[in-house]
Amino acid sequence: MTFDAAAAMKNSDIIIGYKTYLELIPEFLEGKEVVSSQMMKEVDRGREALNLAEEGKTVSLVSGGDPGIYAMAGLVLELAQKADCKCKIEIIPGLAAINSCAARLGAPLMHDFAAVSLSDLLTPRELIYKRLDAVAGADFVVALYNPRSKKRTEQIVKAREIFLKYRSPDNVVGIVTNATRDNETIILTTLDKMLEEEIGMQSTVIIGNSQTYRWGDLLVTPRGYSEKYEM
Amino acid sequence: MTFDAAAAMKNSDIIIGYKTYLELIPEFLEGKEVVSSQMMKEVDRGREALNLAEEGKTVSLVSGGDPGIYAMAGLVLELAQKADCKCKIEIIPGLAAINSCAARLGAPLMHDFAAVSLSDLLTPRELIYKRLDAVAGADFVVALYNPRSKKRTEQIVKAREIFLKYRSPDNVVGIVTNATRDNETIILTTLDKMLEEEIGMQSTVIIGNSQTYRWGDLLVTPRGYSEKYEM
Numbered sequence: 001m002t003f004d005a006a007a008a009m010k011n012s013d014i015i016i017g018y019k020t021y022l023e024l025i026p027e028f029l030e031g032k033e034v035v036s037s038q039m040m041k042e043v044d045r046g047r048e049a050l051n052l053a054e055e056g057k058t059v060s061l062v063s064g065g066d067p068g069i070y071a072m073a074g075l076v077l078e079l080a081q082k083a084d085c086k087c088k089i090e091i092i093p094g095l096a097a098i099n100s101c102a103a104r105l106g107a108p109l110m111h112d113f114a115a116v117s118l119s120d121l122l123t124p125r126e127l128i129y130k131r132l133d134a135v136a137g138a139d140f141v142v143a144l145y146n147p148r149s150k151k152r153t154e155q156i157v158k159a160r161e162i163f164l165k166y167r168s169p170d171n172v173v174g175i176v177t178n179a180t181r182d183n184e185t186i187i188l189t190t191l192d193k194m195l196e197e198e199i200g201m202q203s204t205v206i207i208g209n210s211q212t213y214r215w216g217d218l219l220v221t222p223r224g225y226s227e228k229y230e231m
Numbered sequence: 232m233t234f235d236a237a238a239a240m241k242n243s244d245i246i247i248g249y250k251t252y253l254e255l256i257p258e259f260l261e262g263k264e265v266v267s268s269q270m271m272k273e274v275d276r277g278r279e280a281l282n283l284a285e286e287g288k289t290v291s292l293v294s295g296g297d298p299g300i301y302a303m304a305g306l307v308l309e310l311a312q313k314a315d316c317k318c319k320i321e322i323i324p325g326l327a328a329i330n331s332c333a334a335r336l337g338a339p340l341m342h343d344f345a346a347v348s349l350s351d352l353l354t355p356r357e358l359i360y361k362r363l364d365a366v367a368g369a370d371f372v373v374a375l376y377n378p379r380s381k382k383r384t385e386q387i388v389k390a391r392e393i394f395l396k397y398r399s400p401d402n403v404v405g406i407v408t409n410a411t412r413d414n415e416t417i418i419l420t421t422l423d424k425m426l427e428e429e430i431g432m433q434s435t436v437i438i439g440n441s442q443t444y445r446w447g448d449l450l451v452t453p454r455g456y457s458e459k460y461e462m
Contacts, residue, residue, distance in 0.1 A: 002233050002326065068333040070454075074341030077451045093334040095233065095324050102299040103324040110305030111354070112362055114345035114371065122455030123342070131343055131369040138365035139358070140345065220308045223301075224353030 001025070005092050009060045016049050017062030018042075025062070046076045053087035066096035070117060070145055098143050101176035101204040104186055106218030108174060108206050113141040118148070118155040129158060136163045141212065141221055144205040156199060163191055163207060172212050174219050177203040188214055232256070236323050240291045247280050248293030249273075256293070277307045284318035297327035301348060301376055329374050332407035332435040335417055337449030339405060339437050344372040349379070349386035360389060367394045372443065372452055375436040387430060394422055394438060403439040405450050406430055419445055 009015055009028045016035040035052075037045055049061040063072040073091045080089060102109045114135040118128060135142050142163075148156045163171065169192035177185045177200060187197050191207065199205060212221040240246055240259045247266040266283075268276055280292040294303040304322045311320060333340045345366040349359060366373050373394075379387045394402065400423035408416045408431060418428050422438065430436060443452040 003237075006234075066330050066334075068330065068338055069340045069344075070342075073334070074338035074451055074454055077338050077446060077449060078453060081446045081451070091334040091338065093326050093330040095326070096330065099297050099299065099324040099327065099330065103297075103304070103322040107299055107305035107308050107322065109300045111301075112345070112347045113300075114343070114366065116343045124456055127370070127456065131371065134365040134369035134371075135345065138362040140362065140365075215308060215312045218308060220305055220312070222309060223305055225355060225358065 002092070002094060005094060008090070008092050009062075011058060012060040013057045014052055014059045015062060016045055016052075016059060018045070018064070021062055021064050042072060042075060043079070046072060046079045047083075049076065050080055050083060050085050050087065053089075054085055063094070066094040066099070067091060068093055069096035069098065069115070071096075097145065097176075097179060097204045100179045101143070101174070101206060104176050104179055104184070105174040105188075105206060106215070106220055108141055108208055108212055108219045108221050110221040110223050111141060111209060111211070113143065115143045115145060117145040118159060119146040119152060120155065125155070128155065129162060132159050132162045133165075136166045136207075139166075139209045141209045142207045144207070146201070147203055147205045148199045149201045156205070157195065160191060160194060167191055167207075167210060171210065172208040172214050172219055174206045174208075175199055175203055176206070179204065186217075188217065188219065233323070233325060236325060239321070239323050240293075242289060243291040244288045245283055245290045246293060247276055247283075247290060249276070249295075252293055252295050273303060273306060274310070277303060277310045278314075280307065281311055281314060281316050281318065284320075285316055294325070297325040297330070298322060299324055300327035300329065300346070302327075328376065328407075328410060328435045331410045332374070332405075332437060335407050335410055335415070336405040336419075336437060337446070337451055339372055339439055339443060339450045339452050341452040341454050342372060342440060342442070344374065346374045346376060348376040349390060350377040350383060351386065356386070359386065360393060363390050363393045364396075367397045367438075370397075370440045372440045373438045375438070377432070378434055378436045379430045380432045387436070388426065391422060391425060398422060398438075398441060402441065403443050403445050403450055405437045405439075406434055407437070408434040410435065417448075419448065419450065 014033045019036045019038040022036050049059045052059045067073040068091055116131050171191045173189050173194045175187040175197055189197055245264045250267045250269045253267050280290045283290045298304040299322055347362050402422045404420050404425045406418040406428055420428055443450055
C-alpha cells in the first residue's frame with residue numbers, strides 16, 4: 001500500500017472493490033460508503049464507479065496489485081470512453097505481482113524482462129505461444145501471470161517446452177504463490193523440474209535468464225553480461 | 232512511497248542513499264544517522280551498507296523506483312555473496328518507472344509487456360537489438376529504460392527502426408520524463424514522430440502494442456484481442 005493510495009481513499013466518499021480485497025483494508029473503510037461486491041463482475045464494478053463519479057461523488061475503485069498492470073485501469077478507461085464520461089479519472093499505481101514476487105525471490109529483475117499472461121480467455125493461444133517463443137529465445141527474464149488454473153492446465157506445460165528449446169534444463173525458476181499473504185509460498189526450482197511443483201491461480205512464475213543464479217534461498221540476475229564494473 | 236518502506240526506515244539506525252533521493256524524503260531522516268553520498272558510486276554505497284549491517288546496525292539503503300527492477304537489489308546481493316555476508320537482507324519493493332509512467336499515461340500495460348534497457352554499458356548492443364526485435368515482432372507493449380543520454384544516442388534511433396519493421400508508423404508511443412516530479416512531462420506521439428520529441432536520461436518510453444489507442448490525453452491497451460467480454 002502506498003501513501004498515495006491511502007490518501008486517495010481518505011479523500012473519497014465511496015470505496016468500491018472486490019470483497020476479498022476490501023477485507024484486507026478495514027482501516028480505510030471507516031466512515032465511508034462501501035460498495036463491496038462478491039459476485040458483481042469487474043465490468044459492473046467499473047461501471048458503478050463511473051456512474052457514482054458522474055453524479056459528483058469522489059470514488060476509489062480498489063484493485064489488487066497495480067491497477068495499471070493487467071488490472072482494472074484499462075477496463076475503467078474503456079468503459080468511460082464508451083459511456084462518454086466526463087469525470088476526472090486518476091490511476092494510482094501500486095505494487096504489481098511483478099514487483100512483490102520479484103522482491104520475495106531476491107533480485108531476478110535486474111535485467112530486461114517480460115510479462116506474459118497464460119490466460120487465453122481474451123488472447124488467442126497462438127499469440128501467447130508466439131510471445132513466449134520470442135522472449136525465451138531473446139534471453140529475457142520472464143514473469144508468467146495466470147500460469148495455471150483448474151481449467152487452464154495446458155499452457156504452462158507448453159510454456160516450459162518453448163523455454164527448453166532455447167534454455168538449459170537448469171535455468172532457474174521461482175514460483176511465488178499468495179505473495180505477502182499469510183499463506184505465501186516461495187519455491188525455487190528449474191525449468192526441468194518446475195512442473196513437479198504446485199502452481200495455481202494465485203501463483204506468479206518467474207523464469208530467470210541464462211545468467212540468473214541461485215544464492216541460498218534467493219535468485220540473482222547479474223546486471224552485466226560483461227563484467228565492466230569492478231567489485 | 233509504500234508504508235513498508237516508511238516502516239523500514241523508521242526501524243533503521245542508518246539511512247544510506249544517493250543525495251538527490253534522500254533530499255526528497257527529509258521527514259524520514261530525522262534522528263537517523265545519514266550516509267548521504269553525491270559522489271560515492273553505487274558499488275561503494277552497497278558495500279558500505281553491508282559493512283554497517285555486519286557490525287550489527289539496521290541499515291536502509293534507499294533506491295529510487297523499485298530496488299528490484301534494474302536497481303540496487305541485485306548489486307547488493309552480488310556484493311553480499313562475494314563478501315560472504317551473513318546479515319539479513321530484505322528487499323522492499325517500490326514503484327518502478329514501469330508502474331508510475333504507465334499510470335501517468337493511462338493504461339498501456341493491460342496486456343503482455345516487456346522492459347528493455349537501451350544502455351550498452353553492461354549489455355552487448357547486439358543483444359539489446361535482438362531483444363527489441365523479439366518483442367517488437369511479437370506485439371508486446373514495450374517500455375524502453377535509459378532510452379537516450381548525451382553519449383547514448385544511436386540506440387533509440389535503431390530501436391525505432393526495429394519496431395517499424397513490424398509495426399505501423401501510427402503505433403502509439405508515450406514518453407514520460409521526470410515522472411511524478413515537479414518538472415514532469417508527458418508526451419503522446421507515434422513511432423513515426425517519436426524522435427522529434429525530447430527524450431533524455433530521465434525519460435521512459437512506452438511503445439504500445441498494435442491494439443493500443445489514444446483516448447484524449449491517455450493511452451489505453453484493450454485487455455482482449457477478441458472481444459469476449461460484454462461491455
